[in-house]
Amino acid sequence: MFKSIGIITEKRKNFFKNRITKDNSVKDAMEEFLNIFFIKEKKLFKNKITVVISGNNLIISAPNKIVANEMAMRIGELTMIFKKKNLLFDRVIIK
Numbered sequence: 738m739f740k741s742i743g744i745i746t747e748k749r750k751n752f753f754k755n756r757i758t759k760d761n762s763v764k765d766a767m768e769e770f771l772n773i774f775f776i777k778e779k780k781l782f783k784n785k786i787t788v789v790i791s792g793n794n795l796i797i798s799a800p801n802k803i804v805a806n807e808m809a810m811r812i813g814e815l816t817m818i819f820k821k822k823n824l825l826f827d828r829v830i831i832k
Contacts, residue, residue, distance in 0.1 A: 759790065759824070760790065762822050762824055763788055763790065763795065763819075763824060764788065765822070766815075766818045766819055766822050766824060767786070767788055767797075769818055770811075770814070770815050770818050771786075773814070774807075774811050774814065775804075775807070785799075785800035786798065786799055786800065786804075792827075793825075793826055793827045793828075794826060794827055794828045794829075794830060795826045795828070795829045795830065796830045796832070797829065797830065797831045797832070798832055799831060799832070805831050805832065808831050809831050812829065812831070815829065816829070
């Protein structure tokens with residue numbers, strides 16, 4: 738009985754460790770994307786862009802429609818950055 742509790746605890750620790758690593762990788766990828774394509778405007782809305790991982794979906798909230806449209810136009814480049822970092826998502830939603 739105690740052995741199975743130890744195994745469950747280890748699995749839980751590994752799950753949270755992997756989740757934190759994935760969150761940090763996504764933040765790094767978004768930072769790289771903003772540095773490449775939004776150099777001038779980055780300071781204006783860097784803190785206003787939120788990224789949420791829901792299941793295997795990535796939800797990006799932009800501060801306004803203009804920024805969301807610009808990001809949507811460059812979704813291919815964003816996907817390539819994620820592929821370089823081995824981050825695969827079923828969907829990337831920009832709203």
